[in-house]
Amino acid sequence: MSAHAQTRSASRRRPHRRGRSRARRRRLAALLVVAFAGALVLLALKPWADKAVQELKLPLRHEDIIRQQAQDKRLDPTLIAGIIYVESRFRDQTSHAGAKGLMQLMPATADYIARKSGGTRFVQGDLADPQINISYGSWYLRYLLQHYHGNVALALAAYNAGEGKVDVWWQQATDRGETFSVATHIPFAETREYVSKVLSARKAYRREYAEELGL
Numbered sequence: 001m002s003a004h005a006q007t008r009s010a011s012r013r014r015p016h017r018r019g020r021s022r023a024r025r026r027r028l029a030a031l032l033v034v035a036f037a038g039a040l041v042l043l044a045l046k047p048w049a050d051k052a053v054q055e056l057k058l059p060l061r062h063e064d065i066i067r068q069q070a071q072d073k074r075l076d077p078t079l080i081a082g083i084i085y086v087e088s089r090f091r092d093q094t095s096h097a098g099a100k101g102l103m104q105l106m107p108a109t110a111d112y113i114a115r116k117s118g119g120t121r122f123v124q125g126d127l128a129d130p131q132i133n134i135s136y137g138s139w140y141l142r143y144l145l146q147h148y149h150g151n152v153a154l155a156l157a158a159y160n161a162g163e164g165k166v167d168v169w170w171q172q173a174t175d176r177g178e179t180f181s182v183a184t185h186i187p188f189a190e191t192r193e194y195v196s197k198v199l200s201a202r203k204a205y206r207r208e209y210a211e212e213l214g215l
Contacts, residue, residue, distance in 0.1 A: 059085070059089060063209070066081055066084075070138070073142040074142065078202045080137070080138055082198045082205055085201045086197045101137075102134060103134060103136070103140075105127060110136055113140055114136070117139050119132075153180070156199070157182070160195070172185065
C-alpha cells in the first residue's frame with residue numbers, strides 16, 4: 001500500500017477511535033456519578049443504620065414508662081432498663097419457672113406487690129401490660145434497695161435469687177466481719193453473673209440512651 005493510501009486509511013480509523021474514547025469517558029463519568037450518589041445515600045443512611053444496629057445489640061422499649069417509674073420510685077432509670085434487658089431483652093414472655101413479663105416477676109411476688117401497693121384488682125394476666133409489669137418490678141426493686149440499705153449488688157442478687165437466700169449470705173458475711181462482696185459471698189454462679197450483667201447493662205444504657213431515659 002502506498003504512503004498516501006495508508007494516510008487515508010489511518011484518517012478513516014481515527015474518528016472511530018475517537019468515538020470509542022468519548023463513549024468510554026461518558027461511561028466512566030456515569031459510573032463516577034453513580035458512585036458519588038451511592039456514597040451520599042450511605043452517608044444519609046448511616047445514622048439510621050447505626051441506630052438499627054444499636055437497637056439490635058441493646059434494645060430499648062417503653063422508655064416513657066421507665067422514666068415515669070424511675071421518677072415516681074426514686075430509681076436510676078438505667079438500672080430499671082438494665083434489669084429488663086437481662087431478664088427479657090424487652091420481650092413480653094413467661095419463663096420456664098413461671099416468671100412473667102418484661103421484668104420477669106414470679107406470680108407470688110406479683111401478688112405480694114399488689115397487696116402492698118394497693119393493686120386490689122390485680123390479676124396475673126396484668127403482668128403482660130408493660131405499665132403494670134414495669135411498675136411492679138420497679139416497686140420491688142425500690143423495696144429491695146431499702147431492705148439492703150441502698151446496696152445495689154445485694155438488691156440485684158435478691159431480685160434474682162430471692163430475698164431469703166441473700167439475707168443468709170449477707171448475715172454470714174456480717175458475722176465474719178466482712179464487707180459483702182458479689183465474688184466472695186454469693187455462692188450461686190448464676191446470681192453472680194446476673195448481678196454483673198445488670199451492672200454492665202446499666203452502664204451501657206447510661207452511655208447509649210441518656211437522652212431517651214431522661215438523664
